Amino acid sequence: MNDELTEKVIIVEGTTDKRKVQAIVREPVDIICTNGTIGITKLDELIDMLYDKDVFILVDADAAGEKLRKQFKKEFPEAEHLYIDRMYREVATAPEHHIASVLLGANIDVYTEFLDKG
Numbered sequence: 001m002n003d004e005l006t007e008k009v010i011i012v013e014g015t016t017d018k019r020k021v022q023a024i025v026r027e028p029v030d031i032i033c034t035n036g037t038i039g040i041t042k043l044d045e046l047i048d049m050l051y052d053k054d055v056f057i058l059v060d061a062d063a064a065g066e067k068l069r070k071q072f073k074k075e076f077p078e079a080e081h082l083y084i085d086r087m088y089r090e091v092a093t094a095p096e097h098h099i100a101s102v103l104l105g106a107n108i109d110v111y112t113e114f115l116d117k118g
Contacts, residue, residue: 006030008054008108011046011072011079013065016092021058024100027109036064038071047076055079056106058099061086082106 006028012018018031025031032046057072057079059065072079082102088094100114 010056013059024110024114026111058082060090
């Protein structure tokens with residue numbers, strides 16, 4: 001991860017999620033992996049690093065994702081939370097067109113071919 005972050009940052013759980021989102025997003029966006037869990041020290045570092053950025057939380061629709069989301073809501077309330085449909089459970093396994101529409105709904109530019117697949 002570089003020190004020069006773009007204006008928009010998406011926080012995901014794992015590297016598979018990161019690769020999937022990277023393939024869909026058209027504009028320069030930094031994608032940060034928590035690797036499933038995040039300690040208070042690491043979370044505090046993230047908050048300091050991201051204080052002036054547009055931060056989006058995109059985690060799985062399962063117990064671990066909800067726990068992480070709850071932690072971010074408490075410690076970083078200004079972040080915007082993006083939700084995948086519960087039927088897909090994981091960001092990594094959700095269809096590209098679904099993730100693209102979720103990202104587009106948050107004003108994140110996506111490659112249009114992913115929207116056409118739905």
